[in-house]
Amino acid sequence: MYGNDFGVSESLLDQVDEAERALVAAAQRRTGAGDTTDQGGSASSGVDLQAYFDAVIGADQKIEPRDWMPDSYRKTLIRQIAQHAHSEIIGMQPEGNWITRAPSLKRKAILLAKVQDEAGHGLYLYAAAETLGISRDELVQMLLDGRQKYSSIFNYPTLTWADIGAIGWLVDGAAIVNQVPLCRCSYGPYARAMIRICKEESFHQRQGYEILHTLAHGTPEQKAMAQDAVNRWWYPSLAMFGPPDVASTHSEQSMAWGIKRFSNDDLRQRFVDMCVGQAEVLTLTLPDEALRWNEERGHHDYTQPDYDELMRVIKGDGPCNRQRTAHRRRAQSEGAWVREAAAAYAAKAQARATQDEQTPEDAVAGVST
Amino acid sequence: MTADVADIAAFALRVGDDALIAAQRLGEWSARAPEMEEDIALSNIALDQLGVARMMLTYVGELASGDEDSLAFRRDDREFRNCLLVELPNAGPAATSGAEGDFGITMAKLLFLSTFQRLLHDGMVASTDEQLSAVAAKARKESAYHVDHASQWTVRLGDGTDESHRRMQAAVDDIWPYTHELFAVDDLSVRLDQAGVAPAPETIRPTWLDLVDAVLAEATLVRPADGWAPEGGRCGRHTEHLSYLLAEMQVLHRAHPGAQW
Numbered sequence: 115m116y117g118n119d120f121g122v123s124e125s126l127l128d129q130v131d132e133a134e135r136a137l138v139a140a141a142q143r144r145t146g147a148g149d150t151t152d153q154g155g156s157a158s159s160g161v162d163l164q165a166y167f168d169a170v171i172g173a174d175q176k177i178e179p180r181d182w183m184p185d186s187y188r189k190t191l192i193r194q195i196a197q198h199a200h201s202e203i204i205g206m207q208p209e210g211n212w213i214t215r216a217p218s219l220k221r222k223a224i225l226l227a228k229v230q231d232e233a234g235h236g237l238y239l240y241a242a243a244e245t246l247g248i249s250r251d252e253l254v255q256m257l258l259d260g261r262q263k264y265s266s267i268f269n270y271p272t273l274t275w276a277d278i279g280a281i282g283w284l285v286d287g288a289a290i291v292n293q294v295p296l297c298r299c300s301y302g303p304y305a306r307a308m309i310r311i312c313k314e315e316s317f318h319q320r321q322g323y324e325i326l327h328t329l330a331h332g333t334p335e336q337k338a339m340a341q342d343a344v345n346r347w348w349y350p351s352l353a354m355f356g357p358p359d360v361a362s363t364h365s366e367q368s369m370a371w372g373i374k375r376f377s378n379d380d381l382r383q384r385f386v387d388m389c390v391g392q393a394e395v396l397t398l399t400l401p402d403e404a405l406r407w408n409e410e411r412g413h414h415d416y417t418q419p420d421y422d423e424l425m426r427v428i429k430g431d432g433p434c435n436r437q438r439t440a441h442r443r444r445a446q447s448e449g450a451w452v453r454e455a456a457a458a459y460a461a462k463a464q465a466r467a468t469q470d471e472q473t474p475e476d477a478v479a480g481v482s483t
Numbered sequence: 484m485t486a487d488v489a490d491i492a493a494f495a496l497r498v499g500d501d502a503l504i505a506a507q508r509l510g511e512w513s514a515r516a517p518e519m520e521e522d523i524a525l526s527n528i529a530l531d532q533l534g535v536a537r538m539m540l541t542y543v544g545e546l547a548s549g550d551e552d553s554l555a556f557r558r559d560d561r562e563f564r565n566c567l568l569v570e571l572p573n574a575g576p577a578a579t580s581g582a583e584g585d586f587g588i589t590m591a592k593l594l595f596l597s598t599f600q601r602l603l604h605d606g607m608v609a610s611t612d613e614q615l616s617a618v619a620a621k622a623r624k625e626s627a628y629h630v631d632h633a634s635q636w637t638v639r640l641g642d643g644t645d646e647s648h649r650r651m652q653a654a655v656d657d658i659w660p661y662t663h664e665l666f667a668v669d670d671l672s673v674r675l676d677q678a679g680v681a682p683a684p685e686t687i688r689p690t691w692l693d694l695v696d697a698v699l700a701e702a703t704l705v706r707p708a709d710g711w712a713p714e715g716g717r718c719g720r721h722t723e724h725l726s727y728l729l730a731e732m733q734v735l736h737r738a739h740p741g742a743q744w
């Protein structure tokens with residue numbers, strides 16, 4: 115429908131497929147080789163385990179939940195996967211904000227399905243984090259207590275319908291650019307979750323793009339709405355790639371561990387290059403007068419987002435931080451009676467099933483199970 | 484006796500409006516459900532209801548005038564033909580606008596509505612109207628899932644904790660009066676039955692009662708006595724709640740007359 119303007123995103127999707135094939139191949143190569151649980155106590159020396167871990171990482175193979183891993187690797191992964199899961203769950207709010215007001219029944223259906231996908235992403239990711247020995251309940255509690263973060267992009271408000279388009283195009287777009295390399299992450303469960311998620315995110319990006327395309331080619335009011343949304347979401351989307359490389363604290367170790375594959379600035383550049391052509395087809399302007407092609411670098415020059423603003427939003431002073439957290443806490447507390455009832459019912463059903471298993475003779479003989 | 488086109492359109496509008504308003508209320512739960520899994524399930528059910536609404540309203544447009552969007556977004560509350568039950572707020576019939584949703588109320592509404600829809604769709608499969616029959620053949624499978632979901636929750640909440648039992652019984656008591664309208668007879672329902680377009684609503688009630696009774700019994704809940712039976716939805720006399728629901732649903736569409744989305 116939109117010709118070649120999605121070419122760059124298509125090539126990202128090809129990379130997801132490639133990562134999936136590599137994952138299967140790696141799993142086949144590994145069969146039987148070096149499974150630490152199979153080695154029982156013989157490989158218990160810390161040096162051997164560390165050497166084995168290093169060898170797996172060095173060979174670009176996958177670490178699996180049963181494998182030994184350094185504590186700091188485990189902690190880094192838990193932090194990153196949990197933050198990612200929380201982002202999916204909190205991200206449901208700004209988009210869910212327009213479900214009841216979507217301007218056509220078709221758009222309402224697409225948006226309902228999209229927000230539902232995000233809940234599903236949250237669940238896959240919590241499940242991936244659980245393979246590292248922490249429970250979803252603990253992680254959710256850390257989100258509610260503010261001990262773990264979610265992507266700061268969701269602390270911006272969705273003021274108009276066009277924001278739903280801008281989030282799909284820019285925010286899901288940036289998420290894909292960020293996440294495609296994670297499909298090759300050294301931790302198997304995370305890599306597999308990312309492959310599945312990236313495929314769905316690419317639908318989201320396309321749908322957002324389609325919303326903006328329709329608005330930009332609609333009435334003057336609709337076009338203005340679309341431009342306003344792009345103006346507001348452009349820089350926060352650039353900030354999604356994190357602080358500039360010189361200031362990034364976690365990057366180096368994550369690179370060495372094969373969790374991270376490209377620097378924040380490289381990914382940000384890739385995103386900018388991808389958006390420029392798409393914005394032209396949309397007939398919308400990216401709000402950056404310095405944006406231009408640099409022949410020498412083979413990339414677009416662009417204005418950096420305001421990293422001071424990013425830090426303020428991360429620290430809790432974005433437009434919607436308080437609202438998003440309060441909303442999640444309220445959903446949690448309002449639903450407590452329902453979860454308690456489900457647990458109580460399950461316990462009763464379990465007790466009844468155990469009772470039924472006893473034969474009448476057992477009961478007469480007073481044999482307890 | 485063959486059915487009048489206007490009668491078929493009027494019936495499709497009732498079925499479509501029930502599904503549309505039910506979907507709108509379920510959509511309000513997004514990112515608010517008691518469990519993340521439930522967020523996904525409620526969205527699924529909302530999407531199914533919305534799907535039926537779109538097929539029905541499109542059919543109404545073909546038979547009469549308009550399309551799914553003009554029918555959904557440009558009618559006033561007096562022109563809607565949904566039953567009152569679906570428009571009741573998620574917080575309950577006596578709630579003020581914007582009050583936090585009550586999951587027990589939503590499950591009671593869903594149990595009563597989807598059991599009715601399942602039986603209606605079962606009957607509509609044999610409709611002399613091919614289009615209605617085709618929609619029903621697809622929708623009955625979805626309704627069966629909705630009934631199953633609502634039944635399971637009704638049982639869990641009814642037979643869960645003391646508090647959940649109390650709340651689920653209160654929800655059933657609050658919603659019960661609004662179930663009578665589902666089975667109300669009027670001139671249109673009589674003509675539709677005679678023409679073989681749709682089953683007579685009053686004939687659905689005995690089976691509906693059997694099914695609902697079984698769920699309530701398993702949930703250790705008491706079926707409320709029949710008494711007050713508010714109605715009016717089928718001829719456009721609604722509760723005060725519908726106008727607020729439509730104000731929210733229609734605000735953007737109405738602000739841009741003639742625009743495409």
Ligand SMILES: [Fe+2]
Nearest residue numbers: 202231232235
């Ligand atoms: Fe997502």
Ligand SMILES: [Fe+2]
Nearest residue numbers: 232286315318
């Ligand atoms: Fe997404």
